[in-house]
Amino acid sequence: MARRNPRRRIGEAPVLRHRGRTPAWVSLGWRMALALALIGVALAGHWVDRDGLRDNTDGKVSFVDVVYFTMITVTTVGYGDIVPVTDRARMFDTFVVTPVRLFVWLIFLGTAYDFVLRGVWEKWRMRNLQRDLNGHVIVAGHGTSGTEAVAELLRRGKPHDAIVVIDPHADAVARAEAEGVMVLEGDASRNATLDAVKVANASAMIVAAGRDDTSILIVLTARRLAPALPISVVIRSEDNEALAVQAGATTVINPASFAGLLLAGSTTGPHLAEYMMDLAGLHGAVSLRERAVAASEIGSPLSAITTGAGLRLYRGGQRYGFWQAEARSLQPGDTIIEVVPSDDA
Structure with missing residues (x-):
């Protein structure tokens, strides 16, 4: 049973997704490591030159005082309880700690962008990309046949952002998203879903829903929205091939029949099946x-x-x-x- 997308409210138009190249946790880890490294540089400098600092509270500068002073100085301008009193300490704060403070704030702002603002930005970007979709290939269903179709399209040089995968199952959508193509979690037999991926502007559509009745329904919906769209559909039962053609499919492919054709051909000539595989695949x-x-x-x-x-x-x-x-x-x-x-x- 297909799971509904909890992130989409009723009545809200479906939005495409496209995974970024760098995982979020990797980016966050690098930012944290860089911020800690910069703070460590400031801390080490203050500890080495602790004699250039003066504690206005007790007159002694301990390691705890150095840690406190470093964190306060990096994150703010300080409270005045511990101050640099020598020229060297003041120059260190001017030319090392101040740039460290700026870099730490830039890292903070960049992280806030990635994990707060970027979501809004990505949604806006994907809506614009979705609005301008043209000449793309739509793959309805990311099961065995759909996965192979996407892999073959990529091998043939089709750009990742020119392939849109539609599937109602979250796990199938996640697998497609991991391949770098654009994805939409939804029911491809619904008008709203196909309108969201601009089916009328697509160059071709591949239907591999896994069930003949679902695939034929998707073909019917797509054909009504895009009368001239080339539609290829995978049909598993020979009895349903004529129905798929009547629904508007341009090409009907029966995997079992094709496999049988290869097997039968291999018995009448040792090179027939090899040649047919050459024609069907990219690397022949x-x-x-x-x-x-x-x-x-x-x-x-x-x-x-x-x-x-x-x-x-x-x-x-x-x-x-x-x-x-x-x-x-x-x-x-x-x-x-x-x-x-x-x-x-």
Whole structure:
């Protein structure tokens, strides 16, 4: 059962999250260590030159008096009960303790910013980033398939801030956030959630909710909000593949069918499965690429393109193989599917 986000009030628009590069406890630890080191320098200097100090209370300067004087001097301007009386002590306070005081206050203010003001700043920044989202990829569901999809997008060079993961489970969102991508804890089948990630401005959407009924509902919602958005969905039951297409999915992927295809292919030819894995993955020798026809290619056959091996073209919503008559002459507006070396892809 999905847990509700307790930080979001009813009626408040969902806000993206993006984890910073440095954990908060590491930053806090470094700041505390630096502040203590600076105070230690002042303390050591005062102790070494304690003869240059005068205690107006009892006339004796003990170690406790030095600790007290150091802390009061670093945090304030002092109370006048213990004062420097020699030129050296006064110069030490002027050129060492005063800069230490300034640095300690800067560290304090920086810490206050990080742990108090930064939350407000980050929320404002994420809202602006969320408002300006464009050309991003939305991944609905961060289970096994969604995790692999995000990892493959990153391997293919997609920027971290151009990937938005939506999942209703806090643990899945935390895993995605740890990968450095933008996340939103919520239900991707709801209009408000998809509006929050600017689904209409996305370049593509991957749906891997883990359940066919949930995935199909997400596709329906996304298709209504973004009629032209390319949507790829993972469907586990063959009976539901047609429903996913009717819901508006551009591409329907059945992991079991694809695995079966590889296994069956490996029995009829030892290199068929290897070649198919090359096409499917990033690190194979060859890759598939989709592109628009170039002006210089118009009128030429699909087999004559020089950028790769042309396999298929799309024209007017129809697909044609390289062996069909329509592929003998490329036309403006055609989309080409070709096999190219991985470095070119």
